[in-house]
Amino acid sequence: MRIKIALKVNGQQKSLEVDADRTLLEVLREDFRYHGAREACGAGVCGACTVLLNGKPVSSCLLLAWMADGAEIETIEGLAQGEKLHPIQQAFVEEGAFQCGFCTPGMILAAKSLLDQNPEATEEQIKDYMEGNLCRCGSYPKVIKAVKSVQAKMGGGQGAK
């Protein structure tokens, strides 16, 4: 069964017809050619497939594409403006908050959503919000550092103190 849906991805509006059983992740990767979101666990646990749906992080591997009908979606590809990195991306580079990089787009989007809602998040709140973004390389301490450094630059949060 095919279903007509409309998605606005990284500001670009697109109408398409998708098989009912295709996930949002498959559509983003195959139809939009955005490869920053990846399926690493297939069960909504690891966060490698994180995208923002109307500003909120979701597991795109566990969402059928038609569930996102009419939504605005932001992937990692939508963050930088041309070659200018988003401040969170910049902080991740500077603090070394990545190793193999496979989880990194999801980490950054989760961090963005957190800081959009709670710019002053404490370290405990950062951990609590991002607990579902897994990194086997163990970049967590540096991710926390990066998020705090963004807060410091924004003039808020624990990082500023």
Place this chain on the structure above:
Amino acid sequence: MLDVYLAREVEGLSYQYIGQSQVRSDGIEKVTGRAGYVYNMEIPNMVHAKVVRSLVPHGRVKSIDVSKATKLPGVLLVFTRDDVDAGIYPFFGPVVNDQAVVAIDKVRYVGDIVAAVVAEDPRIAEEAADLVEVEYEELPAVFDAEEAVRPDAPLVHEKLNLPPWGFSDVRATLHPIDGTNIVNHFRVRRGNVEQGFAEADYIFQDTYRLPAVQHCPLEPHATIARYESDGSITVWSNTQTPFLVQAQVAQTLGIPQSRVRITVPFLGGGFGAKTYPKLEPLVAVLALKTGRPVKLSLTREEEFITITRHAATVTIKTGVKRDGTITARQTKILWNTGAYADIGPRLSKNGGYASVGPYRIPNVWVDSYCVYTNMPPAGALRGYGVPQVSLAYETQMDRIARELGFDPVEYRLKLALDEGDSFATGDIIHSAGFRELLRRAAQAIDWKDKSYKQLRGSTVRGKGIACTIKSTITPSTSSAEVKMFEDGSISLLTSTVEMGQGSDTALAQIAAEALSIPVESIRVQHPDTFVTPYDLTTSSSRSIYHMGNAILLAAEDAKRQLRDRAAEIMRVSPESLEVRDGRIVSKTDHRYGIPFGEAVKGVGPSHGSIIGHGLFSTVGGLDPETGQGKASEFWFAACGAAEVEVDTETGKVRVTKYYASSDAGKAINPVACEQQNEGSAINGLGHTLFEQMLFDNGQPINNTFLDYKIPSFLDLPHDLVTEVVETPHRNGPFGAKGMGETAISPVAPAIANAIADAVGVWVTELPVTPERVLQALQEQNLKHDGAGEGNQ
């Protein structure tokens, strides 16, 4: 030549590019999501494979019915043993050719590959794979290594298919035992253990058990293969060992290695899982049979059963004199290598001698058995056997110290190997600062402060320390090329795989230092066996030392050529010139010189490029009977210190502080060293506290991230501190050795020792679940009650 760099440091001269934190060069690609992984790659005209896996742990394949699958629209090929023709050599494996691209006669574990389907769309391939019907004649299976070594155990392999080639260090010491499941019995025989035990005042004997765990790289195994019109094959694979895969694919297809191109982009984590051929031989065959580029990516569920860390049973017996001197140590280790040996034979060797620990022990007897079972294959995982044996020797070390009334740190300081001491294999220790590591670790957790033991409700606190020794793969070879272009820019060609460890940046730093040019002007080429020169493997924390040395040699070669060309242009003798800040200048007057690019061009029409080549090789090997000789080119030393809180009502252990340190020789990129220490510590915490693969009669029951948890943000110790110690190695580039996996091994024993410190319970089994701790606490209380001490 190498000593020159070391001497520079000794003389107090500072480095320009190494030894200071460098922002990683792979950052922008990774934070923008643009970084290339095989998982993300698409090749024009590509089709997709899905494998059919055994549902029984051990059985003869009676029949395979592919008729339904073949009929599904979009299916190109259903490949089974019936399609293995004379042109295909189906068997592979780094030591024993015991694994087949698809099952030939038997399946040996739940998940063993029986057939492969290729279709236009991955979803069709998956659907078709479900339609393949396989009939088995089930055979008795054996899952536990302790059971598999019994005389009446079912045989997983009836005979061993040993190829005529192989790693010299493994082949020399390989002792399979015919008619058993033992694929290797590695031994160390040093001194006289019987006499040693006779001289001892006390004998300690303990047995430790560790379950299988999985690497869980976030990018699962993925391979794409394409047959080219010239009869060569291109394979994109997320492998840590491109050249070993090249040799294997050549063998599988019966074509020259010069026609096998393995290219490796970024890896989404490796941790040892991606060493040695895995999917490549099969995917190469599928590409040959379909004539289309074929991609195979594993799901998380499949990843769990593709390769694991060896479950192990470690028995350790130690003779000790009243003054603490260790007179003898005997260890027996059973490594459950699963259905296929993979690199188990070498791991049982390295883990075997490592089981003696970093202490002065004159009499040693090691029996290390690599054992086949009907479980998923086990291979290399960060630490390479050392995490298993170090739990044994470092936990027992604390037990000895406590029972003899010594301070565990002081006791280790007394016995730890020092510069010039002889290790269990006869190797002479150099550049392994155990004492320095121990002192710093003790300081980091305020070891002397005993006030921490005070009770708070049902919570008891404790501290523990552990230190570990690890070898690197020896002998081995790395080679590098420095390619200079006529604009002076440089391409560094190595086959080191960037799998997250930061090698692109660190190797560029080494080249920059050697060539005296900024790191940013060097581009590091990722492995491509048609382009980049040979390297044995990106594993064993070996790249900084081996590839680093190859780069230094390549840089020297390039500089020699630069000087020659510049001398011709400048009409002076090459000996009067030197390289400085991107220029070739006169030794006597640095203002007089020409830029690199001009020198590259040479006299006459532009020569276009200069290629400097460097090859670095080590030697070594052990006596097959005694395990004596040279086991390792150098030795990794690490220390861990833990502060824990044990809840005596729930058994829950919380690691409140963890300190991880390793001796890197020299930190080339300090921030990357921090990342490696942090990563090792966090990885080790998972293995220690909760990770374990669970099976029911060989059926995996927790092979998803829903049920097999890896550490999350919430599992971090409140305080995680890491440190790098630098005891320069005389042959290391700038004194460096490496350190990627060094800090993982002390984690479990440091935590185990902290638990013992807190509540007197000795951990003998991982993971340290609260249930196990509570059980041990209750048994301890019963014992005390029985002894009339009756406390509660």
Place this chain on the structure above:
Amino acid sequence: MKSFEVVFPERIDEAVLALKDAGAEGKAIAGGTALLVLMKNKLYSPKHLVSLGKIDDLKRLAYTPGIGLTIGSGVTEHELEAAPFVRDKFPVIAQAAHAIGNIRIRNVATIGGNLAHADYQCDPPAALIAMGAEVKLYGPDGERTVALEDFFLGPYETVLRQGEIITQILVPDPPQGATGRYFRFTSGSAADRPCVSVAICLTFEQGVCSWVRVALGAVAPTPIRVKEIETLLEGKVADNGLIDEAARIASVSCEPLSDTRGTDWYKREMVRVLVQRGLQSLINGAGCLSC
């Protein structure tokens, strides 16, 4: 995942009709976070899905003083954990909703889906049972209301009949001055599902509990309300001895199921510890809660 048909009713009765038509091959889907894991692994492959996502009536979350909380089955776990009146008046529910999965799951998963899925290791059921929740069901035979403690029959089994869906969860206002908390014990990673969880709500005045509700999750095949404790404690001076006795009763009366997160023996022990600590902390403001 096997292919399927899907319909998008906009009204409850349309959804029920669609489900009835689909029969045994049909399944209602809301957030889908639990269902899709099963479907992707082909453990369950319905041929007809009835999406509840376009039914606005299911998405209402409201609090009426004196009546209580009305939670539409389509309310997400995150909406539930974040709503100020839930956090304020029904902290046990907010805490349990927060404990689920991760923020991405909570942004999508609905409370109705959670209950209908009947996974015994899930957090909200015990909390809702402790708060005396009822579920409103609507099916081909009309509407009925069931106490949540009677809703679950076993792992993945409920009283829901063919074609019936959960429309609302009703949580009555607790007595004046009630306090409560959701206690969750994990035996592995802190991000794991619970080994044992305990939801406790009570009112406590001058040493006496006048109203007590205790429910256990992840212990038995279904979440269970421990009425024996409620009877034991209500109207009595809750001293240490009584609290210990309550914990003992909870431990012996539950019938734990061994799973990968703990054996029945261990779960029994943890029920005792959690109930004891939970009561202590609510009654005396003491006890270690960091489990």
